[in-house]
Amino acid sequence: MALQQPQVDFLAVDLSLTSLAYAKRKAAAYGLTNLEFAQADLLALPDTGLRFDAISCVGVLHHLARPVDGLIALRRMMAGPRGLKVAMYTQSGRRAMVAGMRLRDEFALPPTAEGIREFRQMIYALPAAHPARPLVETSDFYSLSGCRDMGFHVIEHRYTLPAFAALVEQAGLRIEAFLAPEELKARFPATDLERWHAFESENPGAFGSMYRFLLAQA
Numbered sequence: 316m317a318l319q320q321p322q323v324d325f326l327a328v329d330l331s332l333t334s335l336a337y338a339k340r341k342a343a344a345y346g347l348t349n350l351e352f353a354q355a356d357l358l359a360l361p362d363t364g365l366r367f368d369a370i371s372c373v374g375v376l377h378h379l380a381r382p383v384d385g386l387i388a389l390r391r392m393m394a395g396p397r398g399l400k401v402a403m404y405t406q407s408g409r410r411a412m413v414a415g416m417r418l419r420d421e422f423a424l425p426p427t428a429e430g431i432r433e434f435r436q437m438i439y440a441l442p443a444a445h446p447a448r449p450l451v452e453t454s455d456f457y458s459l460s461g462c463r464d465m466g467f468h469v470i471e472h473r474y475t476l477p478a479f480a481a482l483v484e485q486a487g488l489r490i491e492a493f494l495a496p497e498e499l500k501a502r503f504p505a506t507d508l509e510r511w512h513a514f515e516s517e518n519p520g521a522f523g524s525m526y527r528f529l530l531a532q533a
Contacts, residue, residue, distance in 0.1 A: 316371065317342070317350040325350045326367075328360065358384055361391035368394050373402040374525065377472045386486035390532065397491065399530040406473045407519035412466050413473075414447035419466065426467035431459050434466070476512040479526060487533050494527035 317325045327350060329335050335352050342350050355363075357375065370392060376385040382403075389399055418437060424430040435456065441448045455461030474482070476493070483490055492505035499521065503510040515521050 317347050318345060321349055323349060326365075327352050328355050328357070330354065330356055358388050361388050365392060366394040367392055367398070369398040369400075371400045373400070373527075374404075376401060377404045377474075378468050378470050379472075380470060382472055383482055383485050386482065386488060386530075390486060390488055393532065396532040397529075399488070400494075400528070401530060402525040402527045403479055404471065404473045405515075405520075405522055405524060405526050406475050406478075407515060408522060408524040409473050410520065411447055411449040412524070414445070415450050416466055416471075418447060426463055428459055431462050431467065435462060474526065476508050476515065476526065479528075480508055483528075483530060484533070488530045489533045490528055491531040492529040494529065496522060 317323075327335075327338060329338070329352075332354055335354055339352050342352075357372075357379075370389055372385070372389055376382040379385045386401070389401070393399055415434070415438060419434055422433075422437070424434050424437075438447055438450050438456070450456050450465075453465070455465040480490060490506070490508065493508060493511055494500075494505070495502070495511065499514075502514065
């Protein structure tokens with residue numbers, strides 16, 4: 316995003332110093348001057364008084380114990396009524412990973428390099444009809460960090476469109492637009508969640524592993 320919008324100032328926040336150090340090295344390699352980094356807990360960040368014209372939170376909230384608290388924190392940091400983009404795990408798009416996590420738990424595989432390699436070997440050995448077998452078709456499956464992020468988090472929440480809409484309302488926000496995949500977005504209006512939900516019910520996994528939304532203040 317910082318590369319694509321050099322006229323915009325960005326603040327990248329993460330809880331992990333290791334991740335921030337890596338990101339800082341990459342930013343330096345690209346010669347970025349419009350990007351700063353900070354270590355912070357999302358839930359505590361609103362108390363700093365920082366407010367942002369635009370916020371992007373992708374693949375974070377569904378790993379919180381209470382995702383609604385994360386949405387409330389993001390709402391508190393919005394400088395205006397609009398400008399919040401979030402992405403959350405889909406129920407239907409994570410079916411293969413859920414089946415894989417059941418195997419992971421059954422064999423008590425830890426989130427170590429050895430545990431992840433054993434997990435991948437186990438998935439490779441599954442018959443084609445096993446519900447976890449489609450994991451071999453995902454790019455994240457083939458790297459240790461990608462596979463860890465895909466299926467070794469301590470907490471994971473998954474949503475249907477109606478369930479996420481209820482979560483958004485609970486946080487004092489509203490869905491301004493559902494960002495469907497490019498090849499599907501012309502089917503229905505971006506605000507017609509009922510029809511998008513019916514479409515997904517007939518086509519499980521149509522939106523991949525994550526929904527993407529633009530949210531606004533309620």
